[in-house]
Amino acid sequence: MHTGLATATQSGSGMGSVLLLLLPLVLLFVLMFSQRRRTQALKNVQASIGVGDEVVTTSGMIGRVAALDGQVTTLEVAPGVRVRFDRRAIGSRYQPAPPTGPLDQTGPVDQGSN
Template sequence: MLILPLVLLGVMMLLMWRGNKQRQKQMETMRTKLVPGAEVMTQAGIFGTLVAIDNENHVATLEVSPGVEMRVHSQTVATVVEPTVPNDASSLTDDTTDATPASLDTTDDAAAQFDAHDADLRDGELDGNQDEDRKNR
């Protein structure tokens, strides 16, 4: 009976140790990407360009806007922002034509339905819910 809890404790410790090892490896690869000119995000969600990093004093200088620099603790830099490239080339073209087929364009139908409903209301043809609302006022 005593063996089962000890085995479970050992498995838990092994999984925790493995998770910490993977997290340390991710942090190390992120730290190697911290070079001046890299786009980064801090833990507070501030985006900026890394201007300088002082590993001895743990200070990173970020340019958050042209001419505006801020100094933060180097451990507050959470991620290095990678430039994203779309999977398909269709978003790279400057195609301004309307790609919506006529069968999907329902704006005229919706406007016609609204106008018909509005005309019914003006003619005094109200449904039961609207009559109740009028009585409650």
């Protein structure tokens, strides 16, 4: 009676060991796949930008593409202010957030009476 119980316990622990070994490998594969997908999407954005597009650099600067010269992108960040960046520094296209409420309105904010 005890030998059958011992055999069942041993085969169950063997399957658990295999699962413990496979789980990190599966996790690593998923992480590598998602990183590759993000990298490819970033390359597509960097390759598709054109003059006049509003972009955000990887450092967070927002500007309009004024010129493209091979790997160098010139951004106009303010009227008459142009900054040169490597094309690889372009992180995404700029999409301003839609207004959400009274805090987005211009003008004085009523603080109320204290």
